[in-house]
Amino acid sequence: MQFVLGIDGGGTSCRAALATPDGVVLSRAKSGAANIRTDLTGARTNIVDAARQAFLAAGQDPDLIPRTPAVLGLAGANVGTYSQQLAAILPFVESRVETDAEIALEGAVGPNDGAIAILGTGTAYMVRRDGVSRAIGGWGFQVGDQGSGARIGRDLLEQTLLAYDGIRAASPLTREMLCVFRNDPQDVVEFTTNAKPGDFGGFAPKVFDAAEKGDEVAVWIVAKAVADVEASLAVLGLHEGDTLCLLGGLAPLYAPRLSPRYRDLLKAPLDDALGGAVRMAARVFAAGPEAAL
Template identity: 70%
Template sequence: MTLVIGIDGGGTSCRAALATAGGEIIGRGKSGAANIRTDLTGARASIVEAARLAFTDAGRDPDLIAQTPALLGLAGSNVGTYRQQLEAILPFSRNVVTSDALIALEGAVGTGDGAIAVLGTGTVYMVRHGGKVRSVGGWGFLVGDQGSGARIGRDLLEETLLAYDGIAEASDLTRALLAVFRNEPRDVVEFTTTAKPGDLGGFAPMVFDHAAKGDAVAEKILGRAIHFIEESLRVMKLRPGDPLCLLGGLAPLYEPRLRADVRSLIKPPLQDALGGAISMALRLFAEGDQGKAGSHG
């Protein structure tokens, strides 16, 4: 093993890093969404493109992808058979597909005790105590991912239509959202026909912006989201001294809104999820070279 690829794929984007056997990252690439449950074929295309760009960035021939082992942390890999389906069609020499949460945990706290809350297009929580890992959430925005960008966006669309019908309170936020769709509620509905989690999550910053101005609907949406975030953290039974790392694009927006006792546990991550993928790849593939490693999910 002379090179390894680490992949971090979520509902908004896919990032790849190419590293030497010594752990030096020599190339990086970024492409589109890679949630394998939402769009398996599209996710594979994003993975391959991100890997190709990482090789190009490193000044290496992308044809070497077929000779390089890859560790992939991907949204959607924790349910169904999507992981196995993807492994069968990947171009790398060897594949280890696991959850995006697990590579994020390794990146944030290393191999020791600690916890993460990934607050982005989706949400998922993971804690490690004494070598045992437990995950909370990560079930997708249709039945889970409370507090995620996708759910915030979906809730905003719902509140806007309720306000249009006079069932719920209107606000500057709902009026601004409706204006995006030319004040035509039917266009809002049509948008949802093909909208993916990342599309819905694109409206989340609008909610935070209006909440900062005291918008009642924005505060209602975020209040509900924060309740679920804090309850998810509660069931992980964090102990004093356990590092808690908030990750994902919405983390800095949520942090000041969390309870003081939760904020007191927050520590900066050691490295990001892509760094975690590289660390796992180096460890697992080195073990595999000695006949120890297989697929991990």
């Protein structure tokens, strides 16, 4: 075994890291979304593309991919049989498919106890206490992922249509959003027909920016999202002195908005989710093929 791969796939992008068997990262690469529940075939394509780019970035032959084992932490792996379906069609010699929360926790706190909140296109939470992990959320934005970028973007479009109908007061943000869709509410509806979580999530930074400027609708959406995040954090049972790491693209936007009880627990992660996947791959595959089952 010359190399191991760590893969981190979510609703917006897929990242791959090529490493030596002892976990020294040689290169990293990035491709498109890899949520295996919302688009299994597309996720597989982007996973392989990211792996191929990682080999090329390291000056290695991508033909070695079928001889390389991988640990993959993927959005959607916590539901149904998607992880088994994916593993059956991946080109790697061995594939261990985990949830994105599992590799994120590994990256953030290493082998130690602690908790994470993944705040990106989706949301997911995990806490480890006395070596035992417990996951919260990660159910997808249609029925879960409260506080996620996808839900914030969806809420923005909903509020824009409510403002158009006169059900709620319009704001600079809702007027701007309607302009994005040519002042035609039907275009808003058509957008949602085929939009994926990452498409909705693309509007989230705009909402936070508008909230900073005092936009009434944006302030309402962000306050709701913060309350949703804190409701999930409350279930983790965190105590004074515990470690809480915020991860994901929206983490810097949420951190200053959390209540003091959670801000006091915040610590910088030891590594990111991709680093967690690499560390797990080095540990699992160094222990022999049976450990990957």
